[in-house]
Amino acid sequence: MYRVIDEHPLSKAGIDEATARSLYRDLVRTRRFDERAVALQRRGWMSGYPPFEGQEASQVGAAHAMRESDWLVPTYRSNAAQIARGVPMSDVLRFRRGHPEYASGHELPILPQSVPIASQLPHATGLGMAMNYADDDAAVLCCFGDGATSEGDFHEALNFAGVFSTPTVFFCENNGWAISMPRERQTASESIAIKADAYGFEGVQVDGNDPLAVYGVVREALSAARAGEPVLVESLTYRQGAHTTSDDPSRYRDEEDLPDWRTADPLERYETYLREEGVIDDAIIETIAEETEEELAEAIERAESGPAARPEDVFDHVYESGDPRLEKQRDRLLEFLAEHDSRRPR
Structure with a gap:
């Protein structure tokens, strides 16, 4: 498993300080978005919402690794990846209030969120096949959770990707739970990454609570995919809260025997690392926090404007x-x- 935090200084990670700060900024933006979205749902502002607290580093790191022309294929919990990719916060909020998903009319290469489990994986492989036919030098990043690996669509998508050498990176955010089903009840495999062996391509594990590590691994995976070698990335992260706002994890989840790096707050962990590396200070942190609050307030105001869905x-x-x-x-x-x-x- 690849990791930067706790193992390497930034100078050895092949990532410049500007990129490291940009990752931090998007971790702050998406964390505050998630916190505010949960609060809005609790007051009846929207009917339901899937929190992603604890998975920001995984999603933000992956989104930053993409080229502008690469396609993102999100699942319903991929809001952090979408926002880091450039989707306005107001689009995500309006979607949760019943409006079309990309109300701003942006033209980013992103498919709509997939709520049925794993149904987006064959589409991601199909996108890759289309890129091959068109001789398009782009790749696809397909996001899904560990529960999706139990669906037939997972097998079919990865099998086709291996056979037809599609430029697809399958990005599994293993947060430990498929609603109330723990990972050990999903598969007897040693890992999810090892499943790639059956399809003839590489599978890798990364510390999903380390945005620098995710950025590096996904960047290399996308490069390999563009060369005709699909990759399965297993990002080991942890779902800090509920599956959705209608879920009560205390009914099925007790204190777990997991390492601290996986259950720790990824934002706090990354902030501590960057402070120690001299990349951020109090002034930078305060500025990012203030800009985030302004952006979020404007997004909520925009989402509330106009006629109801x-x-x-x-x-x-x-x-x-x-x-x-x-x-x-x-x-x-x-x-x-x-x-x-x-x-x-x-």
Whole structure:
């Protein structure tokens, strides 16, 4: 397993100070976003939200390793990766309030979030195959959790990637839990990374709470993928909180026998390292915190502006043109909503 923090000075990691500070900035931005999003959900501002506290280093490090032309294929917990990649915070918040996912109209190479477990993996392989056909010098970073490795889509996607040498990096954030199912109940394999052997390409493990390590490993993996060698990266991280805001982890998760580096706060760990390396100080930390609060306030204000989302809008983008079955479903939904509204006390 590759690690920088606790093992190497920054000068030996092949990463300059500007990049190290940029990683820190995005860790702060995404942590505050996550904290605020949970608070907003608790007051009914949005119906549900999947917290990612504890996984910021994993996602931010991976996002920073990508080239501008590389495609990101996110899962529902990939908000930190999306924000670090350039998606406005307001887009993520508006999506959680029922609006189209990328309301700002950005043209970043990012697919919509995938909520069904592992269904995005075959799409990521397909994107890579399309890049090969088009002779496109880009790669795909596909994010998923350890629970996704139990799905058939995982096998099918990695098998095709190996056979057709697609420029795909499969980025597994192993946070220890698939909702309430621990990793040891998911697989008897020694690791998730070792599963890559079955598909004919490399699998590597990285300290997922070390953004410098993730950045370095994913950067090398993407380079290998562009050369026709897909890679499976297992990022060992830890889910500090609940699976979603409707979950209660205290019902199934006791104190765990895991090393401190995995359960420690990745933001605090990285900040301590950068202070010791002389890369950041109180003034830099304070400036980043202030800028983050301003950005977050503006994002919430933007997300709250404009008309409320309409439930019937979910039918608009299933197909390019209308479908009679969907139109009937839309009509039934509108009838239900009208009947429900007429019964509401005035």
